[in-house]
Amino acid sequence: MPVVTARISSATWSHLRLRQSAHLRDLVSETTFTASQLIQPIFVVEGLTDAEPVPGLGDNSRLGPAAALETIARDVDAGVRHFLIFAVPSRRGAGGPADQKTKGPGGVDFAHAARTAAAIKQRFGDSICLWLDVCLCGVTDHGHCAILDEDERIDLDRTLDALAACAVAVAEAGADGVSPSDMMDGRTARIRSALDEAGHGRVLIMSYSTKFASSFYGPFREAASSSPRFGDRRHYQIDVRSRRDAIASSVRCANEGADLLMVKPGLTSLDLIAPIVASTGKPVGAYQVSGEFASLVALAAQGLADFDAALVETWHVLRRAGAAYIITYGARRARALGFGA
Numbered sequence: 001m002p003v004v005t006a007r008i009s010s011a012t013w014s015h016l017r018l019r020q021s022a023h024l025r026d027l028v029s030e031t032t033f034t035a036s037q038l039i040q041p042i043f044v045v046e047g048l049t050d051a052e053p054v055p056g057l058g059d060n061s062r063l064g065p066a067a068a069l070e071t072i073a074r075d076v077d078a079g080v081r082h083f084l085i086f087a088v089p090s091r092r093g094a095g096g097p098a099d100q101k102t103k104g105p106g107g108v109d110f111a112h113a114a115r116t117a118a119a120i121k122q123r124f125g126d127s128i129c130l131w132l133d134v135c136l137c138g139v140t141d142h143g144h145c146a147i148l149d150e151d152e153r154i155d156l157d158r159t160l161d162a163l164a165a166c167a168v169a170v171a172e173a174g175a176d177g178v179s180p181s182d183m184m185d186g187r188t189a190r191i192r193s194a195l196d197e198a199g200h201g202r203v204l205i206m207s208y209s210t211k212f213a214s215s216f217y218g219p220f221r222e223a224a225s226s227s228p229r230f231g232d233r234r235h236y237q238i239d240v241r242s243r244r245d246a247i248a249s250s251v252r253c254a255n256e257g258a259d260l261l262m263v264k265p266g267l268t269s270l271d272l273i274a275p276i277v278a279s280t281g282k283p284v285g286a287y288q289v290s291g292e293f294a295s296l297v298a299l300a301a302q303g304l305a306d307f308d309a310a311l312v313e314t315w316h317v318l319r320r321a322g323a324a325y326i327i328t329y330g331a332r333r334a335r336a337l338g339f340g341a
């Protein structure tokens with residue numbers, strides 16, 4: 001590879017002078033990160049006996065419970081310390097009042113999530129930090145993040161009951177933290193008080209506090225079978241045009257007791273990280289969502305980008321914008337790419 005250097009002679013101050021070598025660029029670089037600031041999502045699918053690739057998501061697969069443990073073991077060896085688990089059950093509840101009597105609130109069933117958390121904690125103990133995503137879109141038959149009434153309107157009371165029940169169930173099973181991704185009003189406060197009442201005051205809440213209605217969740221919805229059967233999520237996720245609402249949403253989660261805040265999707269929310277940090281004083285992370293990650297996979301597959309270089313570039317950009325931590329489908333590559341803890 002030819003090395004392009006400049007002949008710097010006349011300028012009293014030159015941008016080029018400080019970019020001449022890797023050592024100089026490193027000397028004045030302002031952001032970095034280690035594998036310990038990245039969180040690896042894992043899809044654990046009930047009843048699956050092996051691994052099933054997720055379209056577009058590279059080496060991320062839908063995993064049966066046994067395969068998930070093996071994947072986590074390999075990821076731990078590769079330096080990953082934080083895992084965000086999406087537990088995908090084989091059966092879904094009606095998510096309506098009719099089912100109320102037979103199972104948990106709204107007929108939704110968190111047994112698979114609890115079993116998954118317990119199995120992972122039993123094997124890995126405190127060598128990892130285990131986060132469980134808390135939402136209803138993977139357990140309701142209509143695929144919305146809420147329990148709906150007969151008129152297909154959000155039944156907020158039952159929804160909050162169900163979210164709190166899910167959080168307590170996975171905390172009981174040993175989760176270190178819960179991560180509500182539903183965007184319902186008041187869920188962080190409700191989950192915090194439910195956890196505390198159940199004796200889980202130590203369990204953290206990492207709220208998806210600024211989460212937009214986005215076109216970038218496609219591969220995830222395939223992986224978690226969580227596409228809404230009708231309508232979309234614009235009734236409860238934030239409109240991308242709305243900056244005020246986006247910041248206020250995180251401020252409210254902070255006030256309700258969230259320990260960690262988050263913007264999502266990451267790259268489309270860069271401008272919001274610093275203002276949220278300024279108004280809450282809390283750590284704010286960024287979720288590099290499935291569609292963002294898949295766009296890098298797709299570019300590389302066409303020979304239009306170097307995948308690893310593009311991935312690392314996006315991580316640096318998220319850190320530069322102020323992200324304390326990053327949830328990324330590439331966390332398991334960090335150490336190999338030179339970002340060991």
Ligand code: PBG
Pocket residue numbers: 133135137145181182216217218219220221226233288289290291
């Ligand atoms: C569930 C949930 C979604 C994601 C995380 N939790 C999908 C959605 O809200 O539709 C998206 C994550 C990703 O795309 O990687 N509510």
